[in-house]
Amino acid sequence: MIRLKTQVPGPKSLRILKGLKQKNGGWSVPHPLVLSGRGKGPYCEDIDGNVFLDFASQIASNPLGYNHPGLLEVVKSYSLRHPLKCAGQDFATSEHLDMIESLLSISPFSMDAAFLINSGAEAVENAIKICMRKRPAAKMGISMAGSWHGRTLGALSLTNSNRIHKMGYMRFPAMRLPFNENAGEELERILRAEASPEEIGFVIIEHVQGEGGYNIARKGMAEDIRRITKKNGIPYISDEVQTGLGRTGKWWSFEHYGIIPDVFCAAKALQVGAVVSRKSMFPGEPGAISSTWGGGHVLDMALGIKTVEIIQKEKMLRKNQLLGEYMLGRLNDMKGISGQRGLGLMLAFDVKDASMRDDLVIECAKNGLLVLGCGQRGIRLVPPYVTGEDDADRAFDILERAVMKTSIGGFRHTGAVCEFIQCGRHIA
Ligand SMILES: Cc1ncc(COP(=O)(O)O)c(C=O)c1O
Incomplete structure (x- = not known):
């Protein structure tokens, strides 16, 4: 249940957030709370004792919500073990093989190898690298307008959602x-007018764009790209970093399109980064791709393995589909918003402009209620898989009131909250 004991952010959170604002070199305006580690299901508690309903799921990286008993068991079983972080590519642990096998068990049959790494961007980076290695004549990659693939320079080159x-x-x-x-037509044009197939290293796509606005690919679009890439021998990479591990109601979003990519990337919900493909796609030479920690945090791997197991055991793929349909229905009934869209538990809508969107998040x-912005003027709803319809109703009650309030001309939020959230227009 939501419980607000102080203003948001509360005094204890405020002290830490202010320190971070001053000292964190990568300050990026976090949400106005500091997590305490307490919480249950989709609800998290901050260090001031406020309880929030989290429809951001740690940016889709916390699929099972807070303190899931199955995950707590895993944490407990690793509590007297050190190091928890191993140089996993060079000094193996059993979790490394278990994680890869778990991942392959939920991947298309033709995919028989995976490479573990630290983050989503590094998963993308390594997907790029394995394709390039196979295609020495390649001079460029192709990505989609509005895409988001991460912040390392390779992944960032393919990203274009916000300058x-x-x-x-x-x-x-x-x-x-x-x-x-x-x-598809544009890809044909590029192949006709600008580059031979060998010069193109890969095409990378998010079937549901994340940061770029929760835009859902039309079936025809994805099918066209897949058909053309296949015909020309160009690797098709599916970026499943945000969509993966059941969020859309299937393990991987490409399953909605009847497509099997050549390579896909996972991270976030999996707790470690991963590149999945056919063994023959990976470089044969030892050391061609690696990293000290790559997948080497044994607790992360153990949590990822358990997460897959729990999703299977608790039949969460079906549940995510059903809750997603319910939430889309509620979104479609909402007044004062537009562009309602959703696939499983990736839902979004648009409001008048970016300023109203920021006000709404605040x-x-x-x-x-914790929600995230996306795209130009969108709000995304990314609840954990343990969310019930009653929790969703609670979120929609807050959302509806907030839309009504923030759409009134001259709305001005008050308090320090916006120093620590997207808008930055602190109005005392
Ligand atoms: C689709 C997609 N790809 C890649 C990334 C990068 O992942 P990370 O932030 O773990 O590097 C993200 C992160 O938001 C993402 O949503």
Whole structure:
């Protein structure tokens, strides 16, 4: 249950957030709370004793919510063990093999190898690298308009959802396809007018764009790209970092399209980064791809393995589909918003403009609901898989009130909350 004991952020949170604002070199305006580690299901408690309903799921990286008993068991069983972080590519632990086998057991049959790494961006980076290694004549990659693949320079070159992420950084050559029904035609045009198939290293796509706005690929668009890449021998990479591990109601979003990619990337919900493909796609030479910690945090791997097991045991794929349909129905009934969309538990809608979107995120947080922005003026709803319809109803009550309040002309939020959330327009 939501419980607000103090203003948001509360005094203890405020002290820490202020310290971070001053001293954290990568300050990126976090939500206005400091997590205490307490919480249950989709509810998390901050260090001031406030309880929030979390429809952000740690940016889709906390699929089972807070303190799931199955995961607590895992944490307990590793509590007297050190090091928990091993140089996993060079000094193996059993979790490394178990994690890969768990991942392959939920991947298309033809995929028989995976490479574990530290983060989503590094998963993308390594997907790029294995494709490039196979295609020495390749001079560029292709990604989609509005895409988001991470912040390392390779992944960032393929990303184009917001220029703040890219300003001042070098890029490697990349071309774009529109994220609409013209994508196939544009790919054909590139192949006709600009580059031979051998010169294109890969095409990378999020079937549901994350940061870029929770835009859901049309079936025809994905099918066209897959058909053309297959015909021309160009590797198709599916970025499942945000969509993966059941969030859309299937293990991987490409399953909605009847597509089997050549390579896919996972991270976030899996707790470690991973590149999954056919063994023959990976470089044969030892050391061609690696990293000290790559998948080497044994607790992360153990939690990832358990997460897969719990999703299976608790039949969460079906549950996510059903709750997603219920939530989309509620979204469609909401007044004052537009562009309602969703696939499983990746849902979004748009409001008038970016300023109202930021106000809405703030207003929700002040009332105990955590949501995230996306795209130009979108709000995304990313609840944990342990969310019930009653929790969703609670969230929609807050959302509806917040939309009504923030859409009134001249709305001004008050308090320090916005120093620690997207808007940055502190109005005392
Ligand atoms: C689709 C997608 N790809 C890649 C990434 C990068 O993942 P990470 O932040 O773990 O590097 C993200 C993160 O938001 C993502 O949503």
